[in-house]
Amino acid sequence: MSAAAAEHPLCDEAPLTLLKEADRLIGQNPGYRVEIIGGLLLMTPPPDGPHARVPTKLMRPLIDAGLDDGETEVLQGVGVRLPGGPEEYAIPDLAVVDADIDEHLIEFNCYGPLSFRLVLEVTSSNYNQDLRTKATAYARAQIPVYVLVDRKHQRVHVLTEPDGEAYGSHRVHAAGEVAVLPDSLGAKVTLDVEALLRAGAFKPEPAAEDG
Numbered sequence: 001m002s003a004a005a006a007e008h009p010l011c012d013e014a015p016l017t018l019l020k021e022a023d024r025l026i027g028q029n030p031g032y033r034v035e036i037i038g039g040l041l042l043m044t045p046p047p048d049g050p051h052a053r054v055p056t057k058l059m060r061p062l063i064d065a066g067l068d069d070g071e072t073e074v075l076q077g078v079g080v081r082l083p084g085g086p087e088e089y090a091i092p093d094l095a096v097v098d099a100d101i102d103e104h105l106i107e108f109n110c111y112g113p114l115s116f117r118l119v120l121e122v123t124s125s126n127y128n129q130d131l132r133t134k135a136t137a138y139a140r141a142q143i144p145v146y147v148l149v150d151r152k153h154q155r156v157h158v159l160t161e162p163d164g165e166a167y168g169s170h171r172v173h174a175a176g177e178v179a180v181l182p183d184s185l186g187a188k189v190t191l192d193v194e195a196l197l198r199a200g201a202f203k204p205e206p207a208a209e210d211g
Helices: 018-028 049-064 127-140 193-199
Strands: 033-037 040-044 072-075 079-081 094-098 105-107 116-122 145-150 155-162 167-173 178-181 189-192
Touching: 018 033, 018 040, 033 127, 040 127, 049 072, 049 094, 049 116, 049 145, 049 189, 049 193, 116 127, 127 145, 127 155, 127 167, 145 178, 155 178, 155 193, 167 178, 189 193
Parallel strands: 116 145
Antiparallel strands: 033 040, 072 094, 094 116, 145 155, 155 167, 178 189
């Protein structure tokens, strides 16, 4: 999910910690998603229908492959603690996690990154935020698979083999192709790229009615 960095107003009071500022923004912007990544506060508006439809479409092949039973679960909107600092966390649109994730709760409803096998983000407006800032953060967290559905450029990115700073493998798929996810997930999973892109396609603005 895309986001914009939030600005901090200048004032004479002692500056808020990032977590307290995040709480303030959440209270003032119901429905928005607030994350702390790379020392920045990122605030994302609620997803539109097509945006929200993509994680649902992706859940189907994951569940059909057996990844929501046994050793793993498929979850939406669960927080992952990031290694960039004591306050850093992200909330991916979708994740495949170890079934014992409840045992790895750290704080603020965020869980240890080693419990995550895959994270998915769907772009809205800030493509570079998802492709660069979040890709670096997830690679540093050693999350094995990062899937990015780029609605603007109609591409699906599959990033794998994190080395602690970046992903060693970055494959870009267009409509008509099949994206094969690594066996490290615990099952064989292929994604219909065209179906994902169609689900997330931007809808034209409704025509204005004549007065």
